[in-house]
Amino acid sequence: MTLVPLARLMVEPLVRAALLEDLGGAGDLTTDAIVPAGLAARTAMVAREAGVVAGLDLAKLAFALIDPNIAMQVEIDDGATVPTGGVIARVNGPAREILTAERTALNFLGHLSGIATATASIVAAVRGTKAKIVCTRKTTPGLRAVEKYAVRAGGGANHRFGLYDAILIKDNHIAIAGGIAEALRRARAAAGHLVKIEVEIDNLDQLAEALGEGADAVLLDNMSVETLAKAVAIVDGRATTEASGRVTPKSAPALAATGVDLISVGWLTHSAPVLDIGLDFED
Numbered sequence: 001m002t003l004v005p006l007a008r009l010m011v012e013p014l015v016r017a018a019l020l021e022d023l024g025g026a027g028d029l030t031t032d033a034i035v036p037a038g039l040a041a042r043t044a045m046v047a048r049e050a051g052v053v054a055g056l057d058l059a060k061l062a063f064a065l066i067d068p069n070i071a072m073q074v075e076i077d078d079g080a081t082v083p084t085g086g087v088i089a090r091v092n093g094p095a096r097e098i099l100t101a102e103r104t105a106l107n108f109l110g111h112l113s114g115i116a117t118a119t120a121s122i123v124a125a126v127r128g129t130k131a132k133i134v135c136t137r138k139t140t141p142g143l144r145a146v147e148k149y150a151v152r153a154g155g156g157a158n159h160r161f162g163l164y165d166a167i168l169i170k171d172n173h174i175a176i177a178g179g180i181a182e183a184l185r186r187a188r189a190a191a192g193h194l195v196k197i198e199v200e201i202d203n204l205d206q207l208a209e210a211l212g213e214g215a216d217a218v219l220l221d222n223m224s225v226e227t228l229a230k231a232v233a234i235v236d237g238r239a240t241t242e243a244s245g246r247v248t249p250k251s252a253p254a255l256a257a258t259g260v261d262l263i264s265v266g267w268l269t270h271s272a273p274v275l276d277i278g279l280d281f282e283d
Helices: 008-023 029-034 056-066 095-125 144-153 171-177 180-190 204-212 225-235 252-256
Strands: 040-047 071-074 087-094 132-134 167-169 197-201 217-221 240-244 262-264 277-281
Touching: 008 056, 008 095, 008 144, 029 095, 040 095, 056 071, 056 087, 056 095, 087 095, 095 132, 095 144, 095 252, 095 277, 167 180, 171 180, 171 197, 180 197, 180 204, 197 204, 204 217, 204 225, 217 225, 225 240, 225 252, 252 262
Parallel strands: 132 262, 167 197, 197 217, 217 240, 240 262
Antiparallel strands: 040 087, 040 277, 071 087
């Protein structure tokens, strides 16, 4: 699948807010005091470790918003793997402005590349099966669109984007409704004709009830591999099956081998380690 970049309209408010947070009311005190105005510089964004790149458009925008005269030439595109020591992009222009934008650019690039790299590791672990790796709503507030983009850059897919684009009936909804069947009936009565309905399942009895009410998808939560395999067999294609619960690259292959359609992984967006990327002056 082709990785489609996010529209500038979607990411500029994030980058602008990050720059304003950094500059505050006085600007870059350190750089303004030390670096002469008008000094030109040639720099490179270098990966200190291997990984999958994501977030170049945000990094480029950070430099452009500080000074449109800064030129950023991309050497490795989003979604591609960079080796340790590899040059991701070259950034040339006024030194003072490059240094002012540096941290914001690297914050976005390192964070999103970390998500893409973590995603790629689990995608690789289930290669050869039909299972897709998907993210969740466990995202950094305000950064959901770009973090989900990073998941796509790593070869994963996206779960729902928010409360507005799908119905996911979870245990608390079930408890309040008095059961899965009643929760599904209420959801079906309220949903538009294009809205999918998924229900969280903890055991096989609940699964039978959900299938009986025509759930579009079932979230098979924290099940053992053996129980998950039984659940997938019971569903037998009547609904989309999703496995979740502390998935790692080590545990993912066994889950995927059950024939489950989706494996959702929350830590990809809430806890993936940053990819270490630095900005080095070339002369």
